[in-house]
Amino acid sequence: MDSYLRHVAIERGLSTNTVSAYRRDLAIYSRWLGAERLTGLAEVTSRHISEYVRYLGSREESPLTPASIARILSTVRGFHRFLLEEGVVETDVAHESKPPKLGTRLPKAISIEQVTRLLAATDGDEVANLRDKALLELLYATGARVSEVVNLNVDDVLDPEVVRLTGKGDKQRIVPVGSYARTAIDTFLVRGRPLLSARGPATPALFLGLRGKRLSRQNAWLIIRAAAERAGLEGHVSPHTLRHSFATHLLEGGADVRVVQELLGHSSVATTQIYTLVTADTLRDMYTTAHPRARVARPAPLVGPPAVVEPPAVVEPPAVVEPVDG
Incomplete structure (x- = not known):
């Protein structure tokens, strides 16, 4: 792991902060490998990598978010690729490991x-x-x-x-x-x-x-x-x-x-x-708020068949009553 950290710092020219993050990620990975009682990196299989990813998302002390898991897995994959290139192992057991799917996280900006x-x-x-x-x-x-x-x-x-x-x-x-x-x-x-x-x-x-x-x-x-x-x-x-x-x-x-x-x-x-x-x-949002035809129209009330309107009754004019001679 120290050799890998020197590799990313010197040959790949990564920043001090990035190398520090890699070191933290590998420390977590190293402790987990020790808990699995693996005695050497050649004993690590693809099954171990899958179990490690599940562990990161379900560990009791502090389960990690999908974004953090993806970052740590990226470090682990780079480490195992380095092991293959250096001839430490014969196969890259982390090559097929897929990070968890991440939702689209929009940046938070202020007005x-x-x-x-x-x-x-x-x-x-x-x-x-x-x-x-x-x-x-x-x-x-x-x-x-x-x-x-x-x-x-x-x-x-x-x-x-x-x-x-x-x-x-x-x-x-x-x-x-x-x-x-x-x-x-x-x-x-x-x-x-x-x-x-x-x-x-x-x-x-x-x-x-x-x-x-x-x-x-x-x-x-x-x-x-x-x-x-x-x-x-x-x-x-x-x-x-x-x-x-x-x-x-x-x-x-x-x-x-x-x-x-x-x-x-x-x-x-x-x-x-x-x-x-x-x-x-x-x-x-601005368009929906400002444009008169962009707002969701309220449904018109259900209307039944038109009522039959009876024609008005013809009212005869009152009869003219002649005065009676008395």
């Missing part, structure tokens, strides 16, 4: 008005406010992952209009930065970062914690959660919420899906196309 409220919740002249404003504005302006933003260095802010992001597999991309985000970053660099930098060791990091060190992903999550609470936003708001909102709002504004793919750093356009489902749902 433009809610984004505005979230960003306004970081207003202020304190050092932390200046940093938080720049952090949130940049996340929404670029659609970057939180790991990409906290790993930014000052030199990655190339000019007033673009920033260089390093994504999964150390792939770099250049993303434009809007005027609001650029203003917030400039203000932070001039008035906020020097004060934070003086509190800790020298570092090229763009975003710093209150002790002068590079801001962690965990702290970035806490910053966004606190801003969401101040803004009165209900539900779970995370750094990925801003990424989803960035993509959704671009597509709603008419951006091409392949442009959004490049901005998000997706390797496949199929990943980006899930956002088109969000905008299609929004358009359908």
Whole structure:
């Protein structure tokens, strides 16, 4: 397992976070193999892999969701493929294993008005406010992952209009930065970062914690959660919420899906196309609400055969009574 982790880290160039996730997945797999009293990897069969998948979904301590099972099984399949390539085993027993079917999970985005409220919740002249404003504005302006933003260095802010992001597999991309985000970053660099930098060791990091060190992903999550609470936003708001909102709002504004793919750093356009489902749902809801012929018509009441209307009776005029001579 250590050899496999070195392989994915060095030869495949996967990120530190991805390698850590692989290590956790293999640790769970290793414990299960030990509980099955298998003495070597050559003893593992396809039946064991199927039983392992069932175990993940039904274990008493914390059964996993189909998405988590699919991710762990992907790690296990890659591991057994590596064992075959290295000659450790003679067959790839995990090759035929199928992950559980996943339902279509649409990204959760918030409205433009809610984004505005979230960003306004970081207003202020304190050092932390200046940093938080720049952090949130940049996340929404670029659609970057939180790991990409906290790993930014000052030199990655190339000019007033673009920033260089390093994504999964150390792939770099250049993303434009809007005027609001650029203003917030400039203000932070001039008035906020020097004060934070003086509190800790020298570092090229763009975003710093209150002790002068590079801001962690965990702290970035806490910053966004606190801003969401101040803004009165209900539900779970995370750094990925801003990424989803960035993509959704671009597509709603008419951006091409392949442009959004490049901005998000997706390797496949199929990943980006899930956002088109969000905008299609929004358009359908708006159409149904606004168009007079789109609403579901109420069924007309059942009507029986027309009643037979009798013609009105002819009323004779009253007789004229002559006065009687008396």
